[in-house]
Every structure is written in structure tokens, then in C-alpha cells.
Amino acid sequence: MEKQAIISAQDVNFWYGDFHALRDISLDIEAHTVTAFIGPSGCGKSTFLRLLNRMNDLVDDSRLEGHILIEGEDIYARGVMVDELRKRVGMVFQKPNPFPKTIFENIAYGLRVNGVRDKAFIEQRVEESLKGAALWNEVKDKLRKSAFELSGGQQQRLCIARALAVRPAILLMDEPASALDPISTSKIEELIYELKSEYTIVIVTHNMQQAARVSDRTAFFYLGELVEYGETKKIFLGPEKAQTQNYITGRFG
Secondary structure (H helix, E strand, O other): OOOOEEEEEEEEEEEEOOEEEEEEEEEEEEOOOEEEEEOOOOOOHHHHHHHOOOHHHHOOOEEEEEEEEEOOEEOOOOOOOHHHHHHHEEEEOOOOOOOOOEHHHHHHHHHHHOOOOOHHHHHHHHHHHHHHOOOHHHHOOOOOOEHHHOOHHHHHHHHHHHHHOOOOOEEEEEOOOOOOOHHHHHHHHHHHHHHOOOOEEEEEOOOHHHHHHHOOEEEEEEOOEEEEEEEHHHHHHOOOOHHHHHHHOOOOO
């Protein structure tokens, strides 16, 4: 019996003005997996990732055709509350972007915005989220300090904790380690591996070794098209398409 896809894209086409950025993309992503999007710069992988929580709504003159279902619901249907969607589908960006607040308030912010007032509950969720992002032991004694006092790698894990605080089903990561040193990168990779038991993770990465290390399935994008999608081991060791083989072996990109 096939597992139910938590994310399902069906015949997705997307334009920025006259530029046809994504062409006929269809793919299903199962729950509790890590899916990596790879491909050269400008191939559409981040554009597609941002469609999954409607971040591209913020871009003027952009247009979508096709359907994207999350947990069976078309997220571009009329009446969908985008704020509610973004609670279910969290996002971590390329550069750490903590708020100019304390470490504690960075995590508590999303809860407060959603109307949570119970202090004990907020404290518990802050601790759980920091533990979930493997940061608690490093910051538990300085929760009232500014988030800007943390290192880059810690700030990125703080941003992951902030996304976890509102209990999303899905976590989107747009090159989450590209601005980090190797040690911080390996911590983020370990974290991704641990989090998939509770979350479905989709990661855009330029780093093919990273995709090979952390993901269960890999999608290779090229010039706005989905060239190949399958189990990571198969994509890296025995891809079906010559284009995929050429990209993975470094012949282009």
C-alpha cells in the first residue's frame, strides 16, 4: 500500500511576469522524509520551495497554474488562510535571520502572535523547541541575552527552533547551511536527520554531498523543469537521465 503524500504538486507552472520559471512540475513527498532539491543556480528549485508556503505571493506580477496540495488541501484555493498555512509549513532561510529580541522572545514570538498567553506553556514550548534544534544546552543560561550574541551556526539553529515552536508539519529549508562553517554545517545536517521522525523536511541545497548525506529522496531541477526525482541513492548512483548524470559528475552546473 502506498503511503499518502503529505505534499503533492500537480502540473505546476509558474511565471514571474513573462518569465516562465517552472514548467509542468509534478511530484509527491511522503511524510517524515527528507527531500533535497538540487540543480544549478537559477534552475527553479528555490522558487518551487517557496510555492509550498506561498512565499511567492509577495512577488508582484507572479502567476501559478496547477495545484499544490498539502495534507490533501489545495493551498492556492480560495479562502485558504495564508497565516494558518505558514504555521503548518515553517521556513528556514539561507542566512540566519533572528529577530532583534532575546533568545527566549525569538522562540516565544510565534506563540504570542498566535494568541498564546499561558506563561508556563510558553516557557515549556521554548525549552522543547530549543532542545529540538539541539541548542538548549548552549543557551539555557542566557535566554534573556540578545539573539545577535550567538554565532552564525547557533543563530541558524535558533531560527530552526523558532520555526518548530508553532509545531509545523513541514519544515522548508532554503540552503540552511550555505552561510555556515563546516562544523556548524554538520550540526545542521545531524539535526535534519533527527527531526525527520517528527517533521517532513524539504531542503534546497547547492551542495550535492549534503543532499547525498541527509536526504531520502532527491529532485534534480534544470532550467525550470524537474528532470528526475527518486530515491537519493538511485539519483546519485544510477540516474536514469543523462542530464542528471552530467550534473552529478560535475560536467556542468
